[in-house]
Amino acid sequence: MTKKLWGGRFAADTSKLMEQFNGSITFDKRLYKEDIRGSIAHAKMLAKQKIISAKDFAAIQKGLLSILKDIDAGKFDFKLSLEDIHMNIEAELTKRIGPAGARLHSARSRNDQVAVDMHMYAKKEAAEIAGLIFNLQMTVLALAQKNKDVVMPGYTHLQRAQPVTFAHHMLAYFNMLCRDFERAETAFDAADICPLGAGAIAGTTLPIDRAFTAKELNFGKVYSNSMDAVSDRDYVVEFLAFLSILMMHLSRLSEELIIWSSTEFGFIELSDAYATGSSMMPQKKNPDAAELTRGKTGRVYGSLLSMLTTLKGLPLTYNKDMQEDKEGFFDAIDTAKNCLLVFEGMLSTIKINKEKMAGAFKKDFSNATDLADYLVKKGLPFREAHEVTGKAVAYAIKKNCALLDLSLEEFKALSPLFAKDIYGEISIDTCVSKRNSYGGTSFKQTAVQLKFAAEVVKKEAAQLKDLKDNI
Amino acid sequence: MTKKLWGGRFAADTSKLMEQFNGSITFDKRLYKEDIRGSIAHAKMLAKQKIISAKDFAAIQKGLLSILKDIDAGKFDFKLSLEDIHMNIEAELTKRIGPAGARLHSARSRNDQVAVDMHMYAKKEAAEIAGLIFNLQMTVLALAQKNKDVVMPGYTHLQRAQPVTFAHHMLAYFNMLCRDFERAETAFDAADICPLGAGAIAGTTLPIDRAFTAKELNFGKVYSNSMDAVSDRDYVVEFLAFLSILMMHLSRLSEELIIWSSTEFGFIELSDAYATGSSMMPQKKNPDAAELTRGKTGRVYGSLLSMLTTLKGLPLTYNKDMQEDKEGFFDAIDTAKNCLLVFEGMLSTIKINKEKMAGAFKKDFSNATDLADYLVKKGLPFREAHEVTGKAVAYAIKKNCALLDLSLEEFKALSPLFAKDIYGEISIDTCVSKRNSYGGTSFKQTAVQLKFAAEVVKKEAAQLKDLKDNI
């Protein structure tokens, strides 16, 4: 290497090195549909504004559509020497249709061209991901509906806290996904602003019509400042923040599925299709899909941080650093989509061990709060009721039994307020049923939530259609 | 340490250590206003629902207001042994009003109590930050308005690209701040959902009215699932993502202010009030405020990543890890607020060196694009015009002059399309004026943008009032 450096033959080598370092075609070819669509809209506008002739436009459109067809068919030869998707397509276009192709780039710079491609791509992916979230919500909802009578321990600190319905637990995730769906819409809206026509930095001297191209490309808004238009990547960061939160939710559910799959919990069993074996230990059935999703959360967080770091301290307007807005963004989108798909499959084939969940309550103190509430209703201040209950729990632990196993005498020794009705009041079924406050776990409230969720899903379906219509 | 460990006297020491490790009062005391306000609303609801007596409510309210007054006055003694703000206030309340105080915690857990405090706090801070962003926008707008005729080089890659108005450049930041203002509203909305009444995890057995407390506390929505209510921190992450993008914007402007303050650029001079000197070099005038802001960007990013990392893989519902939702969040909010305040001061006292900015165009090629556009208008395809211009630039560099210094003969030698009108067409004033596409830098479009910005500000003022009314 060092020899090459001082040997005088370096220049030739390095230009190739620089070409590889600088080129983006290996990853931005993913934008070919957006690039062609954007170019056709731009050319149409140029023709409308008499900047190019109608004949030129016709040639450009035809040429671009033939290129689109070839790329779709995998028959296009991308060249690194042409740097990026824009130059690859434009060069080929000029080759196919002659001088008209060279006129396409009038009133446009790669700065606004790549920006409009990225905006269109972000919108398309936001809509697709919204659809996948929707599908997963449907799956979660179906799972909750199907198991709405199943009771399981509810946990805080991974310690049993109070009994809850399995549906209630699942609906917590349904609600997280609702917020994710909304964030997908916000990510869509953030990208829904058209930079085309901003030129390299300051607009153009040609009489373009930016509103026209924006409308052609289904954009809701137009950037009102050209310098902002070419250097804004807020929508990329927002999208990555949305994906990070989504992955955080999936990582939480992953953790639960992994814990529930352990021999010790045994609350669920993953289908063979979503578990894998070990090359050494024949008995293993590992929840790989959940583990991988949990692990990939770090990956999406990393893409968010990368983008934020890259943008930190960049002066206006476009800087080459911004080319780094693509690979991490694409990877985060692919990752989130794959995880959503896998979760849909994993949850729709999961087996719920109702007996194991219900059996958990033997020698369990999940009904301790109800014992305290019982005393509160009998007039004891809460803090005192809490204390009496603590003593009851300690007593039962010592006796190696559950609270329901204590005799009335034993209860009365702890507090004179106890009466025979205590047994009914702290049965697991009662514990669940009585937690009937809005949003609570009672079978009645669970049913309310399920109904509410069904309505949410209906509303989302309409919103989803709306997104897809505006890509 | 080791001796203590093996010496048998450890238990006593460690309980104190654990107390310090576990306690949050040193930082969550910041939430005292929210905690008291939330408790009064809760007590009022308990009385309405006959869970406590009207007399108890009156005592609770009076007691809490007296505590509020004492904390406001700095006369409250926070105790680490009481762990957190909730227990500190409740213990004092019971001390002041007796058993009624102990009844306040009926139908409530610290899990939903701390959640409602944090939601209220987030809303308040989102509104305050929106106000500071608004103020900064006003300052940026005034600066742009005042310097709307100033022309400066516009940059890409920190290389001079095309001449722009200083106002155009500033308005790019105005637009970024517009999006930040909107994100502040989104952060407000994300927090505007009431978890109170979710209990520890599963709701409560007491007949509470969650809609009532939510309304009392100005919340727009109520969590429909109690498990989600106590374990959701999405609004914290969203807030931190918003702040990270805001800081990213400020870091970009910081970078520009620092570069512009260099002797070499000399475009601006910071007021003495916002610059500092050196302990060793008497001539120095350093842009410390801008540097610190740029540096603090990393700090806010760090808080975002911390929160995301902390939440990764947590099973439902509340886990103690979530106590980490406070310090980084508070710090990021304080940091962003201070940076916004300092920027407002720094920008409102900045001196713009118009002559230095204008003088930059001597021996400059910022008008090269216009030369190319000139050729395009004369009928040359853009790519060819680009090539001719490249040659003209190379020729001028060799001659050590600007494009405007070339003779007509020299121009004609480069392309027969050049005529006498070239000189007017590539004057800096023309370069700016002709870039008259929507969002472009022409004086006319700059004026359009300034007018548009004035309308935006008016609309934001109304939105700001709305936010503050709903805290």
Next chain:
Amino acid sequence: MTKKLWGGRFAADTSKLMEQFNGSITFDKRLYKEDIRGSIAHAKMLAKQKIISAKDFAAIQKGLLSILKDIDAGKFDFKLSLEDIHMNIEAELTKRIGPAGARLHSARSRNDQVAVDMHMYAKKEAAEIAGLIFNLQMTVLALAQKNKDVVMPGYTHLQRAQPVTFAHHMLAYFNMLCRDFERAETAFDAADICPLGAGAIAGTTLPIDRAFTAKELNFGKVYSNSMDAVSDRDYVVEFLAFLSILMMHLSRLSEELIIWSSTEFGFIELSDAYATGSSMMPQKKNPDAAELTRGKTGRVYGSLLSMLTTLKGLPLTYNKDMQEDKEGFFDAIDTAKNCLLVFEGMLSTIKINKEKMAGAFKKDFSNATDLADYLVKKGLPFREAHEVTGKAVAYAIKKNCALLDLSLEEFKALSPLFAKDIYGEISIDTCVSKRNSYGGTSFKQTAVQLKFAAEVVKKEAAQLKDLKDNI
């Protein structure tokens, strides 16, 4: 706010605002010991080099020691108007001893002064943390030693894999901590280079002796380039990377303690001193210390990322952004130290439920690998043995029994290679004992590891002394 801005009375306010924004005394006062020690060494060198008089040095030393005493006693009044710890001390020194105090800053800038303070501080803390890691290693080792005969399931994917000794499991953490101890040493070494005398950027014109001050301050090396000396923060990043890995290890152990504390696993019980209760659920005993540590992992990661982000793209040499090297660094150090202390306490008081661990093997397939190995030893290729074992496991699951419960006939039906010795070969005791490869879990290898660990600890004790001698 806006009114103030345009009201003309702003200058006064903002200078105060800027003072607060810019000042670091609220957090860098933590460095007072280092600052005074560094100043005394610097003054001693100045006197030796005849830059100041011996009398001046005596006065400076006496003055600084009296200030040190006052700060130690909490009797020093830090002033924000004096910005930082350096100016606060110097101003007070001049007040106490007159003009000699003003001479102290000769041949020094705050750029190299703060750098030397931070280097000394980093060394001190690296040594302290190494000590705390050492203590925790001792605790882990004692716990392993005490439970060296306890057998528990070893997990991969949180699925039972193969039986292991509890000591083996604990020694995995011991080994992680060994690497952390080494990294503490590396962090110490990275900081062990003296920047004093670098001046603001380019050295000094005065005839200083940098080797002398470096030696006075126990530094092993001296920066050979002054520009590097004032702008290098590598040692801070390295320290934070070390702490991040340390916290990652603690987060892994935290996760295990939390899972093991669940009712379902029940492998351990935390002492009351390291667990906390619930304000609502009287039966709860929550592993708060482990949860908090796991949560605080995100916080330390955040500090690492903050520092890296802050340093990204900074031109040489000192920039004010670098003031951000302190708060996150201090916080990460405090956090890690507290977590180490709490872990030491928590692990030294933990109760191991041996019966629960051992009982796990009933109806368990942790010995499946041994079944496969048995067949391999009888001549079956591993992949085929794996397959036969898979069938055996599936058969036993169907029969709802463990492998040891199968009859010899049943075994033989699966493969003719099985013989009577299979029962001994797959007993849990055998499974552990036979895994006797180096580093394996057999009781013998566990004993080897324990012995090895004891030697490591001895070596570390010496290294620790060495670190402390070189602070």
Next chain:
Amino acid sequence: MTKKLWGGRFAADTSKLMEQFNGSITFDKRLYKEDIRGSIAHAKMLAKQKIISAKDFAAIQKGLLSILKDIDAGKFDFKLSLEDIHMNIEAELTKRIGPAGARLHSARSRNDQVAVDMHMYAKKEAAEIAGLIFNLQMTVLALAQKNKDVVMPGYTHLQRAQPVTFAHHMLAYFNMLCRDFERAETAFDAADICPLGAGAIAGTTLPIDRAFTAKELNFGKVYSNSMDAVSDRDYVVEFLAFLSILMMHLSRLSEELIIWSSTEFGFIELSDAYATGSSMMPQKKNPDAAELTRGKTGRVYGSLLSMLTTLKGLPLTYNKDMQEDKEGFFDAIDTAKNCLLVFEGMLSTIKINKEKMAGAFKKDFSNATDLADYLVKKGLPFREAHEVTGKAVAYAIKKNCALLDLSLEEFKALSPLFAKDIYGEISIDTCVSKRNSYGGTSFKQTAVQLKFAAEVVKKEAAQLKDLKDNI
């Protein structure tokens, strides 16, 4: 999607989906050399220990070498259905050599197999990167040597501080790269420990010789605890932290190259081979390589954070999350290597504008510190000298001249201590020459540093050879 889900034909689809999600062959095929080398060493040991026959070993070795040849030649067909590189190679081996191939996996699990591959890969890449750092150091050193007499302004806060030699400035980066070289060695050492033989988690029942395989594979150490061996990824995190610091350094130099390339600074000119043009602005010559490197810094930081996040809170031992240790790691390595290569090319072809650097001192106050030092030497306490100098600077700014332009009378009016010798004392040449403290910028010290650097490089060359010998 939803229809498919409930349509009963899902199972088939999802298994394919899961296969794609779970498979790692698309990226871990990069490890084929390590995998084959590790397998041969393992087989050799198995034969030595009589676990397999010598004949089997011969067949295995031959088979693996033929596979290696085919992969090298691009003639191997990787199958996603075979999940990963290990299974792809083993399956092919068994196909080629029959049952002996199936015996290769005796006493090994994929957990230790992938770990050993990654360790070997990390060592190889650490050595390669050390080599690239070394090359870049050579380039930086040559650049410094060549321009050792060039004087330029030294900056703090991007404000001119004191004059420095260009070589001094470059040597600051040389020193950063020295530390990076050392960190490459540390990363090598961290990876230089052999996990092979740890099995899935607990070692193996077969009589293996771990020291033998470790030696065969050039490892310096062997993991002493099998559970640690399969779940340790510290060396990956350390490597990523090292790369992050390296990229931080390159980002700082990038920032300087970008600023120096601006028209306003004009200190350097990049060769055409390392700069690129604009599609719209014909005059542009953009420092893309430096910008991209600065931008890619975020990407490497992201990989570090991803890995840390992924590892957070994972229970022992192997979890599938750990498969995420590869892609970000590979990408960070590729990125750093490319940046180092490009920097070497960019710096070796850079043009230094000496006149522009030297010309910067007209109307400049870089010699202000020297004015103050002059007064100190005449007996004024530093703080007072600083004040007088401040006044001199303010006076000169008002007069629009440099300090050297002031008359002796003007100097004397500022302080009676000034004499005629002031002019010589504050000439730029003197300013540089007098800063002769160790590590300072004087021509003499610069020469000392250059000599020292040449020795460092010699030492590094030997260390580099050592690294490469131990891959």
